[in-house]
Amino acid sequence: xxxxxxxxxxRQATGDEIANAKITGRFDDSSPSYLSDLNAMHEAxxxxxxGLRGRYLLNLEQTTNNTxxxxxxxxxxxxxxxxxxxxRTLNLYIP
Numbered sequence: 422x423x424x425x426x427x428x429x430x431x432r433q434a435t436g437d438e439i440a441n442a443k444i445t446g447r448f449d450d451s452s453p454s455y456l457s458d459l460n461a462m463h464e465a466x467x468x469x470x471x472g473l474r475g476r477y478l479l480n481l482e483q484t485t486n487n488t489x490x491x492x493x494x495x496x497x498x499x500x501x502x503x504x505x506x507x508x509r510t511l512n513l514y515i516p
Contacts, residue, residue: 455504462503473510480506 453461469477478496481487484506485498498506508514 455507456501459500459503462500462507465507466503469507469510477506477510480509484509 453464455461455465466477481496481498481503482489484502485496487496487498505514
């Protein structure tokens with residue numbers, strides 16, 4: 422199974438898209454590693470609607486046990502912490 426697109430708007434690639442990507446050498450059958458890649462989480466954070474950023478920041482502060490009030494995006498967090506906060510913000514987190 423291969424996925425194409427950006428964080429938040431990906432879809433499963435069609436057979437023709439996969440075949441074309443393999444022929445051209447532009448094929449990667451892995452999805453982003455959100456739990457180990459801060460760059461992938463940065464891209465995911467970009468798709469958060471402005472109205473969700475406050476909730477995300479609160480979830481990020483709780484996930485990191487950070488009690489200091491910091492503005493977006495100044496909270497220091499690892500990729501796994503950001504992924505957890507992101508999923509909590511979207512009500513998709515399963516412990």
